[in-house]
Amino acid sequence: xxxxxxxxxxxxxxxxxxxxxxxxxxxxxxxxxxxxxxxxxxxxxxxxxxxxxxxxxxxxxxxxxxxxxxxxxxxxxxxxxxxxxxxxxxxxxxxxxxxxxxxxxxxxxxxxxxxxxxxxxxxxxxxxxxxxxxxxxxxxxxxxxxxxxxxxxxxxxxxxxxxxxxxxxxxxxxxxxxxxxxxxxxxxxxxxxxxxxxxxxxxxxxxxxxxxxxxxxxxxxxxxxxxxxxxxxxxxxxxxxxxxxxxxxxxxxxxxxxxxxxxxxxxxxxxxxxxxxxxxxxxxxxxxxxxxxxxxxxxxxxxxxxxxxxxxxxxxxxxxxxxxxxxxxxxxxxxxxxxxxxxxxxxxxxxxxxxxxxxxxxxxxxxxxxxxxxxxxxxxxxxxxxxxxxxxxxxxxxxxxxxxxxxxxxxxxxxxxxxxxxxxxxxxxxxxxxxxxxxxxxxxxxxxxxxxxxxxxxxxxxxxxxxxxxxxxxxxxxxxxxxxxxxxxxxxxxxxxxxxxxxxxxxxxxx
Amino acid sequence: xxxxxxxxxxxxxxxxxxxxxxxxxxxxxxxxxxxxxxxxxxxxxxxxxxxxxxxxxxxxxxxxxxxxxxxxxxxxxxxxxxxxxxxxxxxxxxxxxxxxxxxxxxxxxxxxxxxxxxxxxxxxxxxxxxxxxxxxxxxxxxxxxxxxxxxxxxxxxxxxxxxxxxxxxxxxxxxxxxxxxxxxxxxxxxxxxxxxxxxxxxxxxxxxxxxxxxxxxxxxxxxxxxxxxxxxxxxxxxxxxxxxxxxxxxxxxxxxx
Numbered sequence: 001x002x003x004x005x006x007x008x009x010x011x012x013x014x015x016x017x018x019x020x021x022x023x024x025x026x027x028x029x030x031x032x033x034x035x036x037x038x039x040x041x042x043x044x045x046x047x048x049x050x051x052x053x054x055x056x057x058x059x060x061x062x063x064x065x066x067x068x069x070x071x072x073x074x075x076x077x078x079x080x081x082x083x084x085x086x087x088x089x090x091x092x093x094x095x096x097x098x099x100x101x102x103x104x105x106x107x108x109x110x111x112x113x114x115x116x117x118x119x120x121x122x123x124x125x126x127x128x129x130x131x132x133x134x135x136x137x138x139x140x141x142x143x144x145x146x147x148x149x150x151x152x153x154x155x156x157x158x159x160x161x162x163x164x165x166x167x168x169x170x171x172x173x174x175x176x177x178x179x180x181x182x183x184x185x186x187x188x189x190x191x192x193x194x195x196x197x198x199x200x201x202x203x204x205x206x207x208x209x210x211x212x213x214x215x216x217x218x219x220x221x222x223x224x225x226x227x228x229x230x231x232x233x234x235x236x237x238x239x240x241x242x243x244x245x246x247x248x249x250x251x252x253x254x255x256x257x258x259x260x261x262x263x264x265x266x267x268x269x270x271x272x273x274x275x276x277x278x279x280x281x282x283x284x285x286x287x288x289x290x291x292x293x294x295x296x297x298x299x300x301x302x303x304x305x306x307x308x309x310x311x312x313x314x315x316x317x318x319x320x321x322x323x324x325x326x327x328x329x330x331x332x333x334x335x336x337x338x339x340x341x342x343x344x345x346x347x348x349x350x351x352x353x354x355x356x357x358x359x360x361x362x363x364x365x366x367x368x369x370x371x372x373x374x375x376x377x378x379x380x381x382x383x384x385x386x387x388x389x390x391x392x393x394x395x396x397x398x399x400x401x402x403x404x405x406x407x408x409x410x411x412x413x414x415x416x417x418x419x420x421x422x423x424x425x426x427x428x429x430x431x432x433x434x435x436x437x438x439x440x441x442x443x444x445x446x447x448x449x450x451x452x453x454x455x456x457x458x459x460x461x462x463x464x465x466x467x468x469x470x471x472x473x474x475x476x477x478x479x480x481x482x483x484x485x486x487x488x489x490x491x492x493x494x495x496x497x498x499x500x501x502x503x504x505x506x507x508x509x510x511x
Numbered sequence: 512x513x514x515x516x517x518x519x520x521x522x523x524x525x526x527x528x529x530x531x532x533x534x535x536x537x538x539x540x541x542x543x544x545x546x547x548x549x550x551x552x553x554x555x556x557x558x559x560x561x562x563x564x565x566x567x568x569x570x571x572x573x574x575x576x577x578x579x580x581x582x583x584x585x586x587x588x589x590x591x592x593x594x595x596x597x598x599x600x601x602x603x604x605x606x607x608x609x610x611x612x613x614x615x616x617x618x619x620x621x622x623x624x625x626x627x628x629x630x631x632x633x634x635x636x637x638x639x640x641x642x643x644x645x646x647x648x649x650x651x652x653x654x655x656x657x658x659x660x661x662x663x664x665x666x667x668x669x670x671x672x673x674x675x676x677x678x679x680x681x682x683x684x685x686x687x688x689x690x691x692x693x694x695x696x697x698x699x700x701x702x703x704x705x706x707x708x709x710x711x712x713x714x715x716x717x718x719x720x721x722x723x724x725x726x727x728x729x730x731x732x733x734x735x736x737x738x739x740x741x742x743x744x745x746x747x748x749x750x751x752x753x754x755x756x757x758x759x760x761x762x763x764x765x766x767x768x
Contacts, residue, residue, distance in 0.1 A: 351634060358631050361620035368580060368614050370606035370635040370682065491624040494660050 052107035060100030067092045137428055145173070145334055149327050159323040166323070168442055170330050170398065174391055175438045177337040179418040179430040181387030184344055186416065187425035188353065189380035190360025192265040195252070195272025196415050199385040201279060201407035202248050203241040203392025208292040208402045209285070210237045230296040231304055234397045238390060245389020246382040248275075253381035257374055260363070272412055279404040291403025298397045300328060329398050336394060340387045341427055347383070349492050356380050357425075414438075421477055423484025432485055441470050531594065533558045533718050534579070534686055539588035541571075541578045548574040550742040551588065556686065556720050561712050563721040563729040563750070565763060566739035572722045573615050575739070576690050579720075580612055581605045593685065607635050611684035615691050615722075617675040621664025625655055628663050628674055632681030640683070648677040651707055669700035676707070686718045687711075693725045701725065705732050726763035730754045738763075 072092045076084045152165035178200065185193045210216060211233035220229040256267050279286045286292065297305065305312045305325035312328075313320035347353035355376045358366050366373055396402050414437065422433030444466035481487065532555040541549040548571050556562045566572050578585050581602040590598045597605050606612070611632075620628050629648065633641050649656040652673040658666060663674060672692055679687060689708070693701040705728055711717045723729035730736050730750040738746040738759060746753065753759050 365618035367602040368612040
């Protein structure tokens with residue numbers, strides 16, 4: 001029997017990736033040492049690069065071939081004449097190059113053979129960093145949030161130019177608050193809610209309807225003076241919005257008590273749509289798709305933000321500026337968000353919060369420990385919905401116009417994405433994800449430097465690509481941090497040390 | 512059948528008349544939809560006893576335990592605990608009557624720490640004697656003290672079972688329901704767990720109702736036993752009596768020890 005000289009080739013020098021791997025030299029009789037699996041070999045550096053390059057070229061060529069008919073030819077209309085044909089081989093080449101380069105990078109990093117996979121019980125480096133920074137992170141985050149509008153004014157040079165930045169801050173903080181509210185339902189109690197926007201809508205419409213109600217206005221005008229309702233409506237309606245939203249949370253909670261996971265998600269999704277459709281079709285109450293406008297603006301606890309003598313500016317000796325109202329709105333939403341966070345932190349240390357977390361882990365075990373799961377679920381729905389309602393009322397007073405179009409499923413999806421990306425149950429994670437998603441998406445509008453002549457030219461509209469980049473970013477985060485940015489959970493009580501263990505080591509509860 | 516009269520445990524004596532069983536299940540049937548799982552079961556557990564229920568897979572052992580806990584609820588028959596009819600009560604209310612359960616498959620909270628798990632066990636009684644009970648659990652299961660700040664899901668199977676039992680005991684129950692504590696554990700660990708149950712019974716007079724597949728160990732441990740086949744109780748007697756029965760030996764012991 002002639003042995004083929006396979007064994008002489010150093011293992012690993014064979015191009016991998018594109019070729020099937022030959023492990024055992026064929027022709028070696030059974031029973032001899034050669035039949036045993038080859039000992040593990042350290043990957044040969046040169047060959048790794050070689051095979052990666054080969055692989056990149058092959059996949060680039062394949063992409064080019066595939067895309068040639070799909071992208072390379074384009075039928076164009078030229079006026080009334082016959083269809084013309086244009087060739088876009090350059091574009092095909094660009095796509096092929098992108099695939100080749102990406103594959104090369106992946107082959108040299110993530111997919112590299114012999115790459116040491118990290119193992120261990122410690123939380124990942126990122127989680128450890130967050131853990132270490134956690135005590136400082138909260139105050140830092142909070143101080144930055146307080147200083148933010150002033151920083152914006154300083155850096156943009158004046159009140160009026162800072163409007164965009166303060167508005168952006170309000171926008172982001174609204175989602176931080178919504179994320180924290182939904183975090184109670186999804187992150188703590190483990191009830192997948194795809195219809196959270198319904199409570200946002202309930203809060204917004206409650207405030208919009210009450211504040212524009214003529215009978216209420218007349219009632220208060222008769223008793224407490226003209227203009228009382230306009231000035232105070234937000235502060236009086238805010239708790240009402242929260243309570244009504246919580247009430248609707250309980251209404252949603254009852255039929256879905258026995259549902260879990262996917263089924264719960266479908267029903268809550270339907271609930272969100274029902275609320276939106278009711279808002280559209282109940283024209284006599286909600287004015288249908290036209291929405292409710294002329295909602296009174298927010299007041300500084302009864303003092304209106306206007307240029308009159310009783311206005312905020314006159315009363316506190318300032319020059320009138322419409323930015324005062326915007327900055328005040330910023331601090332209102334900051335206060336509401338902080339309230340959400342503090343209530344959640346407090347509740348987590350109380351029996352009801354612990355019961356939520358236990359419910360997320362294992363419902364049957366909860367029941368066998370004497371926990372009333374019905375009550376626990378309903379309180380989770382109600383608490384989460386209440387904060388959604390607060391945020392809704394705030395939304396209505398900020399925009400001063402509500403219509404069903406603001407409360408589509410997309411909103412629910414974005415809020416849920418914030419919670420999932422941030423890491424379920426983690427407050428800092430959720431806040432970070434809201435800043436990243438909402439702020440980042442807004443920032444993508446500002447990529448005007450891409451319009452430079454040497455890049456894409458003035459016809460290029462970067463804002464069209466922001467959803468694409470957003471999608472890529474989501475996929476990337478989910479690949480590298482499948483349980484969200486902050487996946488470790490801190491116990492609420494501890495005996496010796498507060499030890500956080502990465503969630504990836506422990507399976508999810510399937511109660 | 513001898514009624515054991517051991518010293519009452521940490522819990523005050525029952526309002527039930529002397530001599531009446533702590534738990535009595537009479538003529539109970541239970542269904543999963545249209546499928547009958549229990550066909551009229553009678554079982555009694557006296558104060559201070561360890562009673563075991565053995566049987567093959569699908570005999571209805573776990574169903575009986577779950578029916579005592581109210582999920583599924585019994586369709587006919589009566590379940591009386593400490594003189595009170597608990598047949599129609601929802602699970603969480605039954606559990607507030609000083610019954611504790613370590614459910615099948617342990618069902619600890621995987622992402623919560625051992626400490627938090629034990630705290631959940633005291634969800635009903637609150638903080639009144641939490642520290643004291645915690646210390647008691649540590650004495651019984653020293654491993655839990657070592658693991659106190661670890662997540663439940665990172666414990667080994669045996670440790671999880673210890674945690675499950677300790678969690679159930681945190682509410683100071685009069686009756687402990689154990690569903691297959693030996694499931695998936697090494698023989699040595701099973702012995703540790705069973706020793707702990709025995710100790711609890713002897714020192715604190717805890718009444719235990721034990722559902723087991725591991726017939727040999729269960730019958731050795733128990734004062735009395737029931738054998739369940741196809742949703743019916745077919746045999747009963749003291750542990751030693753049942754161990755000696757040829758039918759029991761043939762069906763559950765030979766080769767399966």
